[in-house]
Amino acid sequence: MDAIKVDSKLTVENWVNEYSDGLYSWAFYKTSSKETAEDLVQDTFLAAYNKIDSFKGNSQPKTWLFSILNNKIIDYYRLNAKTTKKTVSLSEDKGYEISEGFFDESENWKSTTINPIWNQDEELLDNPEFNIVLKHCMDDLPENWNFAINSKYLTNKKADEICQDLNITVSNYWQIIHRAKLLLKKCLELKWV
Structure with missing residues (x-):
């Protein structure tokens, strides 16, 4: 050598x-x-x-x-x-299925009531137990959804960069972000409340 x-x-x-x-x-x-x-x-x-x-x-x-x-x-x-x-994973299918339940046939919210835990969102992020539940909920998201949420909110990446990383369209990106947030909200309301 x-x-x-x-x-x-x-x-x-x-x-x-x-x-x-x-x-x-x-x-x-x-x-x-x-x-x-x-x-x-x-x-x-x-x-x-x-x-x-x-x-x-x-x-x-x-x-x-x-x-x-x-x-x-x-x-x-x-x-x-x-x-x-090529083959949508079961978890993504489940994600779409669950988040579809939030809207009626006219694409309007089924329920307009807001869970009281969301009135204290500032304090929640300072709560270590809440952050553990949030991490578990994020880990339950489909892999690409988790990456998109992490990139957007934790590393402050721009949408076009995330689209390039995931090789998806902008409209698909916004749909993923929206549905991921809905699933996170539902998960937090079930596991935190």
Whole structure:
């Protein structure tokens, strides 16, 4: 093995030791799957090793690795979006079925009463128990719906970026966001109240 390859291998080994935990935490946060997060981090380090020559040191190694990881996460959701386009998953069907129950034949709300828990929404976000229930409800959403909600509300991504990440149209994106919010509301009202 030549000296450059040995240096590259040692550099990536050091990065693995230094940045694995942070990368894994981010991947797990974005995917909610231990196995997927582990695979994405492994793919990130493999890509870094294969492209180490392109790393010029203009940014910190951590920044470069997180950039690679974010691209891997986007690729993961794009691949899933393509496969779920062909066959809609049971959970998405169920999502549509449940959210259809909110409207009558004329597309008007069936019920206009507001649950009293929503009058205290500011305080709810400061409540750790509520946040645990919210996380469980979000985890129950179909995968692409969860990604869209997380991207829009937690990472403040723009709609066109999310559409590109999921490989969907803008109208499909807004429908997903709307239905995901309805399911979250129903889940929270059932599990929190």
